[in-house]
Amino acid sequence: MRDAFRELHGTRLHGFALLLTLGDRAAAARLAAEALAEGVGRVGELRHPVRGAAWLRAHVVRASRVNDRRRAVPAGQSEVTLTPLGVDRAVLAGLSRVDHLGRAALIAGLVERFDRGDVATIVGRDGARLDRLLRKARESYAAGHMALAPNHEVPTPGPMVERIRDVTRRALQ
Amino acid sequence: MSDVHDRFDTWLAADGAAELSRDVALHSSGCDRCLGQAAAIDGLLRLDVGAATSPPILDTARDGSVHTGLIEPRKVAWIAAAGVLALVTAIGVGNLGLARTGPAGAGQSRTPINEGVLGGAGGPSANPHTPSAPTDAVSASPVSSESEPAASIGPSIATARPTAAPTSAPALQPTTAPSATPDPTRTAEPKPSPSQTAAPTPSPTISPPPTPTPTLEPTPTPVPNCEDGIDNDDDLLIDGADPGCVLANDEFAA
Numbered sequence: 001m002r003d004a005f006r007e008l009h010g011t012r013l014h015g016f017a018l019l020l021t022l023g024d025r026a027a028a029a030r031l032a033a034e035a036l037a038e039g040v041g042r043v044g045e046l047r048h049p050v051r052g053a054a055w056l057r058a059h060v061v062r063a064s065r066v067n068d069r070r071r072a073v074p075a076g077q078s079e080v081t082l083t084p085l086g087v088d089r090a091v092l093a094g095l096s097r098v099d100h101l102g103r104a105a106l107i108a109g110l111v112e113r114f115d116r117g118d119v120a121t122i123v124g125r126d127g128a129r130l131d132r133l134l135r136k137a138r139e140s141y142a143a144g145h146m147a148l149a150p151n152h153e154v155p156t157p158g159p160m161v162e163r164i165r166d167v168t169r170r171a172l173q
Numbered sequence: 174m175s176d177v178h179d180r181f182d183t184w185l186a187a188d189g190a191a192e193l194s195r196d197v198a199l200h201s202s203g204c205d206r207c208l209g210q211a212a213a214i215d216g217l218l219r220l221d222v223g224a225a226t227s228p229p230i231l232d233t234a235r236d237g238s239v240h241t242g243l244i245e246p247r248k249v250a251w252i253a254a255a256g257v258l259a260l261v262t263a264i265g266v267g268n269l270g271l272a273r274t275g276p277a278g279a280g281q282s283r284t285p286i287n288e289g290v291l292g293g294a295g296g297p298s299a300n301p302h303t304p305s306a307p308t309d310a311v312s313a314s315p316v317s318s319e320s321e322p323a324a325s326i327g328p329s330i331a332t333a334r335p336t337a338a339p340t341s342a343p344a345l346q347p348t349t350a351p352s353a354t355p356d357p358t359r360t361a362e363p364k365p366s367p368s369q370t371a372a373p374t375p376s377p378t379i380s381p382p383p384t385p386t387p388t389l390e391p392t393p394t395p396v397p398n399c400e401d402g403i404d405n406d407d408d409l410l411i412d413g414a415d416p417g418c419v420l421a422n423d424e425f426a427a
Contacts, residue, residue: 006230015222032228084224091216110188110217135186138214145213146206158215160189161208167198 002040008049010036012112013056015085019107020064022096023078023087027064035059054108054118061104061122090149097144101125102137109134181207185214398424 013035017028035056039046046052078092087095095103101123108114108122120126125133157165177200184191201207398405399418406424408415417426 006227010227011225012222014228015225017228018225019220019222029228033231036228037231085222086220086224088216090213091220094213094216106217107222110214111220111222138186138210141217142210142213145216146209149209149212158212158218160185160211160215160218163189163193164198164201164208164211167193167195168202171195171199 001043005040005043005046005052006036009039009053009056012053013060016057016107016112017060017064018081018085019087019095019111020060020100020104022073022092023081024073025077025081031060031064034063050114050118053112054114054121057104057108057112057122058124061101061124065100090145093148094141094143094145097140098137099140102133102140105130105134106137106141177201178204178207182210185210188214397422 010032014028014032017032017035018025021027021031038059039052039056042055046055079087079089082092095106098106105119105123108119109116114122116130117126119134120130123130123133177197180194180197181201181204184193184197201211399412399415399422402412404411404415404424406415406417408424410416410424412418412424415424415427417424420427
């Protein structure tokens with residue numbers, strides 16, 4: 001049961017921690033391992049996979065808030081660590097602009113596609129406070145991203161840009 | 174224009190789940206800000222957290238508690254409390270030991286109290302406690318057996334307080350004793366003279382140090398060669414028969 005819990009959550013939780021710490025390998029490994037170890041002890045309560053995943057990330061967010069300000073990722077480590085996850089320089093610059101809690105909300109909502117209730121659990125905010133947190137995080141992230149990709153030059157357009165182009169194409173026909 | 178941006182932001186905030194109206198799509202397709210924001214969100218949507226490796230496994234106890242190799246603050250507090258308790262206990266035991274094994278301090282502190290009590294009570298009759306105090310303090314000195322009775326006598330209160338130094342105490346106490354006490358039992362004992370000035374005399378123990386007798390041993394001075402019965406200058410004339418002794422009181426003179 002415990003091994004299955006680790007199998008189910010370990011990899012993605014570690015990825016979440018890597019993004020949250022902006023590629024700090026040591027911190028991410030410690031945060032994920034501690035959260036998993038705590039979660040294994042509560043495997044009965046966390047049987048639901050999504051609830052368990054949200055609880056584990058909330059644990060990581062709480063534990064990492066203390067270290068966020070005093071830790072500096074060694075130069076160059078972020079790119080090396082995060083490139084396998086699909087992070088390019090523009091995304092890294094955008095995430096670096098967002099504060100710790102906003103970054104957690106962005107990763108949980110946009111990267112991991114948690115629903116709003118689970119994002120609220122992960123960041124410990126809900127309602128209007130969560131809306132403000134998300135809006136501010138999006139703005140900061142977009143500003144950082146556009147600073148490095150001013151002409152929204154992406155090798156392959158993502159779903160949002162594709163959607164805009166698709167609707168525009170249909171409107172012009 | 175801002176209305177279109179607001180509607181675009183609303184659509185973006187819903188992660189593209191809502192319907193994108195045609196006018197907003199027409200605007201955003203030519204707006205760098207809107208396209209930039211959409212591309213930024215796309216950058217996040219492309220990420221794959223599942224591409225990470227598994228984290229290391231930490232030990233968990235049977236109760237589910239995690240052992241990270243660090244000492245928890247609560248444990249540190251318990252350890253510190255236990256250390257303080259042990260220290261306090263050790264100090265307490267040490268103080269008890271001192272109180273039991275410290276005869277000098279105890280004796281000194283007891284003496285004035287006994288003397289004070291005896292002084293207030295009139296001295297001579299209050300003998301039962303007195304032997305204990307002087308014996309504690311003076312047992313080493315040879316005069317102690319004689320001075321014991323004297324120590325119980327009241328009038329010496331003023332002089333007894335400075336006697337905290339054990340050496341001087343026995344010497345002074347006997348001197349005051351006879352003068353003040355008409356104790357019949359002790360009268361036979363005190364050979365010391367009634368006068369306080371003569372008190373130092375019964376303490377011959379002090380005299381040995383100032384008399385370095387070795388200085389007297391090399392006494393060549395009492396050898397006047399005119400009285401030693403020896404022919405010192407080998408002229409076959411001894412002492413008074415030698416003209417040197419007659420003339421200059423020195424055999425070698427002639």
